Amino acid sequence: MGGAERNARKKKQQQRATKAVASARGASGDRTKVIIGVVVVVVLAVAVIGGVIWSSSDSGSGSDDSLANPPAVTGVSAPIVREGGAVVVGKDDAKVTIDLYEDFLCPACGSFKKAYGEQIKQEIEAGRLKVRYHALPYLNRLSDPEGYSRDSSNAALCAADEEKFWEYHETLFLRQPEEGGPGHTKEELVKLGTDLGITGDAFKQCVESGTHEQAAQGELDAVRATGKFEGTPTVMRDGQIVQWDDRDWLTNLLK
Template sequence: MSNRNSKANKAAARERLREERARQAKREKLRRRLIVGGSIVAVLGLAAGVGVAVANMGGSDSAVSHEDWVSAAKKSKFAQPANTTGDKGTVVVVGDKKAKNTLEVYEDMRCPVCAAFEQTTGEAVLKGMKDGKYKLQFTMGTFLDENITPKGSGSKNALSALGAALNVSPDAFLEYKKALFSADNHPDEREDEFAEDAKLIKIAQQVKELKGNKDFEKAVGDGTYDQWALAMSDRFNSAKDVKGTPTVKLNGTRLTAPGADTAPMTPEQFNSAVDKALAGKS
């Protein structure tokens, strides 16, 4: 069991969570008024395809601070999920490995624009893979944990849980990612709900291969793939030509919406961009 999940640490985390929620409840009405009035600076880089929001409210750090999560993850034993390759298992490829083309998808699990992309265009992305146009390669970032005030750990914790799903199967990984990004489950990026293991396990019950899967649940609770999540985040940070999330590349070339420098956000935009790229058009 990882250090962050010892009984003492979990009890302390729960107590901090209760205290923080009480403080948040007292500030909620004021916070919403400030949002409407513009006193809180909320930056959502939709035009740049970057799901970043800054809600500088002051007060204490989140119940499980970003620093504590990272520190505990670094002290845990490294485990590489099944169905991964490359340095520290950070290459995640789904589909026919022999497919000539590769569609690279870069996302952050707290990113609201990534959630919108999944909800509107996710099926088109999967259809292209199933039709043999390309294989999919996923690189997940966690920059939102450090760019929202107070800093959190939801991106990293959700990525660790995705590692546990990937260890079950690529299909479980895809379905779980879809469930996490769904309109019913994806939280406001300022609410660090994915930092809670119970939330991640609850959502997993919507995925056939993960429902009641005790091995998966233990991996999430124990933080088995926490250190892997940090390695994947490092891979994202070193990626070239990735300005934000979502970013989509076909054979290394970034796909954009017509007349914009953003990812194609509709099925029509996406399919058009893929077809033009495959045909060798600019």
């Protein structure tokens, strides 16, 4: 297959992936009807990104095995600072700053991550993009038992305190549980941090006591108050919604 043909095929696959992600995201306010669409998105996104395999065989179980031996993830070469309930990744003089609102239980967020995560990382490391990550307890009632969105958003902020936000964030999506099923327990969330190299008792205490739960809830309340929040994932720039259903949305922002 020639280079031109491969590029044309890749472009077509990414267009299909983007359309499927957007369709899944808007299908239902509580995301309970998007699971089938998300499966399609995962398959397409893997091909778009270039054959990178995102293992999902262990996700959704909520058992000890689901977080055992987490896939190797690398950090990001950029400054990372926690600011209340948000985590800012990127250089201060980056050309573009966006706010990314996500939920670690949200299937459409996982698909967004697969489709655009690598490009976002590349632009952050190139110094052109800064991202304010807002992990929200938006789908808190949609795990069984309830509370995984709250627990995971708190744990990610705890990991930021230990300078492991990026690795923890990436692994939570790699080990994303199914919506409607059991999420990872607090014990498992602590173990994940330990497996990623977090030492000492501070992280464990932070996760178990819910130290940053109010901060994460505050981020959700604040974005809802804007009247522009469209559910997770939502991308905003300067307080305005960015329509990411166009596969070139990030490229266009950086022009």
